Amino acid sequence: MIDLTAPASSSAPDLWTWLFYLLMIGITLWGVYIFLIAPIRKKRHILESIPYCPSLLLPQLPIERDKVIQVASHRLMQLNYRVNLFRLTCTCLRFRRFRQFYPENDIRRLCRHLRKELQNSGCTQQYDELTRGLIASRLRDACYVRETLSRSEMIVGFHPRSSIVRIYTYRKSQIDPQGGPFTGPVDKFTYNHRQDVWVYGEPPPNSEEILMVVDKLITACRARYPSPHKLPQRRGETLPTPIPATEAALAARERRERILSASRSTTPLQKP
Numbered sequence: 001m002i003d004l005t006a007p008a009s010s011s012a013p014d015l016w017t018w019l020f021y022l023l024m025i026g027i028t029l030w031g032v033y034i035f036l037i038a039p040i041r042k043k044r045h046i047l048e049s050i051p052y053c054p055s056l057l058l059p060q061l062p063i064e065r066d067k068v069i070q071v072a073s074h075r076l077m078q079l080n081y082r083v084n085l086f087r088l089t090c091t092c093l094r095f096r097r098f099r100q101f102y103p104e105n106d107i108r109r110l111c112r113h114l115r116k117e118l119q120n121s122g123c124t125q126q127y128d129e130l131t132r133g134l135i136a137s138r139l140r141d142a143c144y145v146r147e148t149l150s151r152s153e154m155i156v157g158f159h160p161r162s163s164i165v166r167i168y169t170y171r172k173s174q175i176d177p178q179g180g181p182f183t184g185p186v187d188k189f190t191y192n193h194r195q196d197v198w199v200y201g202e203p204p205p206n207s208e209e210i211l212m213v214v215d216k217l218i219t220a221c222r223a224r225y226p227s228p229h230k231l232p233q234r235r236g237e238t239l240p241t242p243i244p245a246t247e248a249a250l251a252a253r254e255r256r257e258r259i260l261s262a263s264r265s266t267t268p269l270q271k272p
């Protein structure tokens, strides 16, 4: 006869124990992905992108800057990173994992600590205004190109796989003529290439000319980039509701497409 009052056998784990095991396995797999697989994949993407993505080189700072400076972490105040402005190196995790693989003096080497220290030490005064404007922003793009416009200048930041383009150029001041040159402060303007809309605010002055240059630039870079059909959609592309396209913007887009298709039929933008 079975004794129902006897305690359950302790050899078989109960449901809670199994859930605990599953949770532990999940946390371990998550940790392996976040701390091991994801950094390896990102490093591989960076190394692969270097031959295809143009960038900007910063002018070399004087040799007196070849020294180690302690910079406090913005998250953990008791932690200091060692930064060298001459060599553009830092001991933070992001620099060691990713940014150090960019070439010497490449602007993409600048982690948060290098950017802050360059600004605090006054070294950015040795750079031009557009470069200073770019450094004041977070450097998050794979490609940077500097372009001269008919009455202005800009730096374009983008990734061949992403439809988000960041443009750093001068704002129009009150005394500037309508068509430029523009003497306002350098600002960042964000453009969604796929949706053909400016997001986060008004377009830059002479936006029509800027977009024609951007179209050519991105088309050429995407044509060079390897296996675009195999590349997954980049995360973080979704932005808040863009400014709705006005009739004027739509007309400008049609005009731009007409001009671009005419230029494509005569001058190939990119060799295959």
Ligand SMILES: [Zn+2]
Pocket: 081, 090, 091, 092, 093, 095, 111, 112, 113, 114
């Ligand atoms: Zn750093």
